[in-house]
Amino acid sequence: MAKILKIGIVGCGAIGSSLAKAISRDFRGKAVLVGLFDMDVLKASCLSELISRKKKLAASLLESLIKKSDLVIEAASGAASWEIAQKTLESGCNIMIMSVGGIVGRYPELLKLSKKYNAKVYLPSGAISGIDALKASVMGEIKAVTLTTSKNPLSFKGVRYVQDKGINLGAIKKERVLFNGTAKDAVKYFPQNINVAAVLSLAGIGAARTRVRIIANPAVSRNIHEIEIISGAGTVYTRTENVLHPENPKTSYLAFLSAVATLKQILEPVKIGT
Numbered sequence: 001m002a003k004i005l006k007i008g009i010v011g012c013g014a015i016g017s018s019l020a021k022a023i024s025r026d027f028r029g030k031a032v033l034v035g036l037f038d039m040d041v042l043k044a045s046c047l048s049e050l051i052s053r054k055k056k057l058a059a060s061l062l063e064s065l066i067k068k069s070d071l072v073i074e075a076a077s078g079a080a081s082w083e084i085a086q087k088t089l090e091s092g093c094n095i096m097i098m099s100v101g102g103i104v105g106r107y108p109e110l111l112k113l114s115k116k117y118n119a120k121v122y123l124p125s126g127a128i129s130g131i132d133a134l135k136a137s138v139m140g141e142i143k144a145v146t147l148t149t150s151k152n153p154l155s156f157k158g159v160r161y162v163q164d165k166g167i168n169l170g171a172i173k174k175e176r177v178l179f180n181g182t183a184k185d186a187v188k189y190f191p192q193n194i195n196v197a198a199v200l201s202l203a204g205i206g207a208a209r210t211r212v213r214i215i216a217n218p219a220v221s222r223n224i225h226e227i228e229i230i231s232g233a234g235t236v237y238t239r240t241e242n243v244l245h246p247e248n249p250k251t252s253y254l255a256f257l258s259a260v261a262t263l264k265q266i267l268e269p270v271k272i273g274t
């Protein structure tokens with residue numbers, strides 16, 4: 001009989017709490033939730049109570065959660081994901097990282113740690129489609145990868161880059177390009193887009209060669225990500241119109257589902273898709 005995978009979740013917000021519920025509901029007999037950790041102690045203990053009245057899942061230290069897990073799922077923040085990944089890998093424990101933006105600049109170090117401690121790193125596709133085709137295309141010759149993100153102007157409220165350019169978001173009446181440049185600069189100036197651009201860059205041709213366009217469009221209410229891949233194998237074009245997570249309007253619901261699908265792939269003997 002296959003060993004039951006022991007999972008610890010770091011970050012009990014929208015993604016972490018949805019995942020905790022999905023693990024206890026849909027992966028019985030294959031995986032078990034052994035710990036929850038959040039810098040907001042109350043969040044972890046409330047979620048623990050919701051998941052299991054009998055067993056206390058909230059951990060007071062990240063280290064103790066790592067110790068009892070086979071797989072740690074990071075769903076905390078880009079500011080913390082590198083440190084969480086480092087501690088997890090150094091303990092020889094596998095990790096799934098949702099805040100990919102936090103590790104994109106340290107990817108070579110992450111690879112080194114993963115090899116040294118023989119622990120795996122999983123980066124779900126998140127809120128975009130086309131990562132499968134990109135992974136295949138990059139095995140041949142890639143000419144260009146472009147991400148075009150369209151959001152309602154209000155989603156860019158508080159973004160420093162937009163403020164510095166003196167753009168009045170309320171006055172935007174039709175589609176307006178806010179940014180056109182490399183993924184490397186996009187993750188610097190648009191932290192909200194950081195995960196999508198980071199996953200795309202890591203799966204493809206890197207942040208310096210991946211192009212990003214960011215558009216404010218008053219006609220859209222969903223976060224739309226379009227990807228164009230031009231390669232020796234042809235042209236791939238995908239468009240994802242994301243429904244927002246009910247508990248966090250900054251997070252796409254698909255990102256949570258993508259984590260569940262990654263978990264399923266870890267647990268299933270047959271792996272479908274590239």
Ligand SMILES: NC(=O)c1ccc[n+]([C@@H]2O[C@H](COP(=O)([O-])OP(=O)(O)OC[C@H]3O[C@@H](n4cnc5c(N)ncnc54)[C@H](O)[C@@H]3O)[C@@H](O)[C@H]2O)c1
Pocket residue numbers: 010011012013014015016037038039040043074075076077078080098099100124125126127128195196199247248250251252255
């Ligand atoms: N890969 C993708 O496509 C994708 C898509 C959406 C969100 N994300 C990322 O996933 C992460 C989780 O998203 P969410 O919507 O659940 O966010 P959220 O704000 O709803 O929840 C984050 C939780 O993590 C906790 N937290 C923050 N820093 C922490 C730390 N250092 N240690 C422990 N806990 C900490 C917070 O208290 C909060 O409860 C975010 O970083 C977000 O950017 C990735």
